[in-house]
Amino acid sequence: MQNPVSPRRKFVRAAMAAPYLTREEEHELAVRWRDHQDTDALDRLTxxxxxxxxxxxxxxxxxxxxxxxxxxxxxxxxxxxxARFDPDREVRFSTYASWWIRASVQDFILRNWSIVRGGTSSTQKALFFNLRRLRAKLATGTEAKSGQALYDEIAEAMGVDSKDVALMDSRLSAPDTSLNVPVLEDSGSSSDRQDFLVSEEPLPDEIVGGEIDAERRRLWLKEALGVLNERELKIVSERRLTENGATLESLGEKLGISKERVRQIEVRALEKLRTTLMADHPAIVGSVS
Structure with missing residues (x-):
């Protein structure tokens, strides 16, 4: 009993058995597809x-x-x-199609070879697809090279930095590793690799504690502002308690006094605030300047 032929083998055999087209036949089919969207012509051509x-x-x-x-x-x-071929140009369809076929295959490889997207520039793409060949060529023979000397040779041949060559070589040599993989697969441990990543962000309790402290200080400051008179309060508010603090000169014009006088009032008001806060809440020393 003969083994059944796989669909892939059937497809390859059918493709190899398809008749070649003469230049005249190719031109006729391409014109029919371009001008009349003749699907039968497209099928024969492809x-x-x-x-x-x-x-x-x-x-x-x-x-x-x-x-x-x-x-x-x-x-x-x-x-x-x-879809893009112009049959009126003196170019065979196979010559034109080769570029599109190769580009489509390469783009598929770049999208699926690794879970990490890479090789987006033309230089990186060329390095990705030619590194293995160049490395094999330079690593054999009477003047075989390895290590940094090999990277430098490849970098010079392709017009890229040797660091890019080393980085691409490491990507091609090492498979992707998922952060969800257990650290010790045979130990029955439930800890994944991601559980050991160190975050530079503050812990949740630190965030909440900071928000509580900030709110407490805002209340203390609001209470302390009550010791200032109307002009002192206006100067401190516009100079220190707004995102874009007003200048001494602009405040002086508003209040009808010199900018030096504004500075003196501000210094006195801040000192009054500091004294009040230190007396009521010693822990806040230095938070107002």
Whole structure:
């Protein structure tokens, strides 16, 4: 009894069996699709180039993603190429489509290879897809290099910083690690890696305590302001208790006095506040200046 042929093998066989198109046939089908949206012409045009999709997708098989997914993404690029192709230019469709197929596959790899988004710039993308090849080439032979010397050589060849090469190499060498993975998987412990992350934010009780203390000081200050006369209160309020404190000169114009006189009144008012607060609440010493 023969083993059943998998759907993937059937697809590959069908793609490889599709007839090649002559330049004239290709041009005719492309014109029919562009001018009349003839879906039969589109189907014939893309089917004849699926072997190109499979061949280009196979070049990226070492990134650990499903070959079927890569072919599917390559087909998306093929359809995009068909939608944008101008048959009146002296360019074969396969030449034009190769760029779109490769770009679609590479974008899929960058989106799915790691849970951490990377390689967003053209330089980073080139480094991501060429680092393995360049590293293998430079690490073998009579003048093999390793370590920093290897990074420097690759950086010079690609026109990037050697630090970027080292960072990308570390990303390609180490798999992603989830913060939800138990620290000791075989110990039965319920502690995840994220449980050991140190936060620089204050603890909840510290936040609440700070809010309570701040509210208490506001009440103390409000009570202490009662010892000031009307002019002292106006100067302190506009100089010290507003987000954008008024200048001595502007307050002097409002009150009809010199800015030096405003400064003197302010100093005296602050001293009265300090004396009152120290007498009633010694812990607040130094909080008003």
């Amino acid at each position: 089917t004849a180039h699926m072997r190109l999709v499979i061949a280009l997708a196979a070049k990226f098989r070492y990134f650990g993603l499903s070959q079927s997914d890569l072919v599917q993404e390559g087909h998306v690029g093929l359809l995009e190429a068909a």
